[in-house]
Amino acid sequence: MMSAILKFEAVAKNYKSGPSIIHALHETDFEARKGELIAIVGPSGSGKSTFLSLAGALLTPSSGQIFLNGKDISGLSKKEQTELRLNEIGFIFQAAHLVPYLKVKDQVSFIGKRSGTDKNKSDQDSLDLLNQLGLEARTHFYPKDLSRG
Ligand SMILES: Nc1ncnc2c1ncn2[C@@H]1O[C@H](COP(=O)(O)OP(=O)(O)OP(=O)(O)O)[C@@H](O)[C@H]1O
Numbered sequence: 001m002m003s004a005i006l007k008f009e010a011v012a013k014n015y016k017s018g019p020s021i022i023h024a025l026h027e028t029d030f031e032a033r034k035g036e037l038i039a040i041v042g043p044s045g046s047g048k049s050t051f052l053s054l055a056g057a058l059l060t061p062s063s064g065q066i067f068l069n070g071k072d073i074s075g076l077s078k079k080e081q082t083e084l085r086l087n088e089i090g091f092i093f094q095a096a097h098l099v100p101y102l103k104v105k106d107q108v109s110f111i112g113k114r115s116g117t118d119k120n121k122s123d124q125d126s127l128d129l130l131n132q133l134g135l136e137a138r139t140h141f142y143p144k145d146l147s148r149g
């Protein structure tokens with residue numbers, strides 16, 4: 001069996017809320033393998049966003065371990081988490097969080113340039129990706145001129 005690219009082992013996440021502690025996740029085990037498409041379903045407040053934020057290296061667990069491609073990412077510093085998000089794991093929010101003054105092609109190539117890829121290659125990769133997504137007619141649009149989806 002193929003090994004997990006993302007693995008949670010007994011992960012808990014607690015939030016401080018004034019004098020009380022909210023146990024958003026407890027003893028959560030999870031495994032995702034390459035190519036799997038997984039939906040996380042549950043009532044409001046059940047911890048879906050907390051789970052995704054942990055998986056996407058936006059939060060660190062209160063206890064337990066999270067492995068990404070075999071590497072334990074549970075104890076990373078903020079700086080190391082930022083590096084990981086730049087190079088290894090992507091995260092798409094419900095809200096777009098696009099940069100209002102960058103054209104579509106520049107939103108996409110920005111990440112490549114930030115991660116040290118050569119400018120021309122980043123521009124080409126951006127156009128290739130937008131073509132694959134059928135967005136070639138939108139490369140010069142600003143976010144305000146796009147549909148939500
Ligand atoms: N930053 C925070 N500080 C304190 N409590 C939080 C924080 N974020 C989430 N919580 C609490 O943790 C629990 C899980 O919240 P979470 O946002 O993960 O749920 P959710 O499943 O994504 O909900 P929804 O379906 O409404 O998006 C809730 O009780 C919520 O109030």
Ligand SMILES: [Mg+2]
Binds near residue numbers: 048049050
């Ligand atoms: Mg949520």
